[in-house]
Amino acid sequence: MKTGILIAVLIYEVVIILGVGLWLAKRSASQVHKEGDFALAGRNLPVPVVAITLALTVLGTAHILGIFELSWFLGAAAIWFSIAHVILLVMVCLSTGLWVRRLGLTTVPEILDLLYGRITRLIVSCTMAGVVFGILTLETQGIGIIISSMTGWSIRNGAVVGAILGICYVVFAGMKEVGWLNLVNAIVMYLGLILATIFLAFRLPGGNYDSVAEYYTSSGNDFMLSIYGTPEIFFAFALGTTIAVVFSQGINQMLMQPCMSAESEKTIRRALWIAAPLNGMFGVFAVVIGLTAKTVPEFAALGPKVAATTMLVNYLPPWLAALLLASFLAAILSTFAMTSLAPATIFTVDIYKNLYRPKATEADMARVMRITIIILAVIAMTVAAFLPPILAAINWLFSWxxxxxxxxxxxxxxxxxxxxxxxxxxxxxxxxxxxxxxxxxxxxxxxxxxxxxxxxxxxxxxxxxxxxxxxxxxxxxxxxxxxxxxxxxxxxxxx
Amino acid sequence: MNKRLQPPINQLGVETMFWSIFVDSLALILAILAVGWVVAYLIHRRSR
Structure with a gap:
């Protein structure tokens, strides 16, 4: 067990949650006197802020642990999960984001209600809740992988602790913080991953990645070094992922929000030129780390799910390993919070209040929501124990x-x-x-x-x-x- | 499965694995952006 790294990771989580919480409290206190300004500022975001928010909000377990895992089987072609997000950002910044802004709406159910009425809205909301719950099970697995890398426990035991940590996070951090925490963590994670790629090279023979390339070339798997893979991989994974990501996330709430807050439509169009490369290039670092882990026998023996993260823990300087894993964990915990709260809210508002207890008070609803979150987290923990491949599972969920x-x-x-x-x-x-x-x-x-x-x-x-x-x-x-x-x-x- | 699609960067003589993946990806991303921009421009011009 890497006790030092584990303690540093926990300190990072506590400091960042408290820090962002205090900053937000101070910020909202100072905005009481100028609420009008705040409302206007909400529609006045400049290009860099819109671009960074768009690029980083979609970074989660799939971008990190999913690419680590899949590069084990497909090689560099696993980067198509990131490339699919580049195409998604093109779609959002040049079409859907502009449409939603023009309509003055913010959510997919609102659009469906406007176009087709309440029944269509209800059907889609229920399916979306199911998909979001599916993503929650993958986030639980992600927390399990990170904990497993630091402690040496099995991923299943890590997922149990992870689900408990996730519930605590939802209770203590609260939803207002989650968006900001995601952004802070994504920046730390991005910089950490770039540094990790550099430091990792120093630990390899010759101080570069030639030994990794040699491993794949000598074993007749040189297709794994190409981002285009083979025709079969390109058809089944690259194009399949692109369709799943682009058409499922094209009107994604997380991506629509920054578009609604942008200064103008021109701001959204310009933001694309920063957001797309920023998001797409993240995959380069993830793929290189994933490919490297397979070539080192002591980590290869651990299997595709934990090889890369365990390698980072063992090969990087402790401060960098702690920072990187802490940001991974925090990013996954944030997504855990959002994905557990969304179906819990739908159940509490649309089913419990609407169908069973129309006179339910705020306190009743808060209690039901807390119980729902705990039940969902326990079910997610059970499903996570089956350890489905992350990117295959997320593409399946997106296809709905x-x-x-x-x-x-x-x-x-x-x-x-x-x-x-x-x-x-x-x-x-x-x-x-x-x-x-x-x-x-x-x-x-x-x-x-x-x-x-x-x-x-x-x-x-x-x-x-x-x-x-x-x-x-x-x-x-x-x-x-x-x-x-x-x-x-x-x-x-x-x- | 062993038939590999040739990445363009290898034809330029860049051999390091990291840079090969980096440059291939960057070129692909820029190409996607350029195509997206042209398509959006044409649609916008037609709709006017």
């Missing part, structure tokens, strides 16, 4: 949200028919279930085809044919309601 993106696009630009929208969503989800839980892919001799391809194909087929056949209102951007909405916003801005 692919039809939501297209239903929004159809409604904004083409036609609004709630029957077609609901049919498209349900058809895509049935197809996704059949592809995941039956032997249909094997029967069709298409076992290598990722789920995202299937949901995309069914979504486009049902959505396009349905909209061609069914009647419905025209696309929202062509409607009089949209022009009226723009006029209202312009009038409100003038006031």
């Amino acid at each position: 949200l692919v039809p939501v993106f297209w239903v929004v696009v159809f409604g904004l630009f083409w036609k609004r028919s709630s029957t077609v929208a609901v049919s498209t969503l349900i058809a895509a989800w049935i197809a996704n279930s059949a592809w995941s839980f039956t032997s249909l892919p094997q029967a069709l001799n298409m076992a290598d085809v990722p789920n995202a391809y299937v949901t995309l194909a069914v979504t486009l087929a049902v959505g396009v044919i349905g909209n061609l056949m069914a009647s419905g209102s025209g696309g929202f951007f062509k409607a009089a309601e949209y022009r009226a909405r723009l006029n209202e916003q312009a009038a409100a801005a003038a006031d």
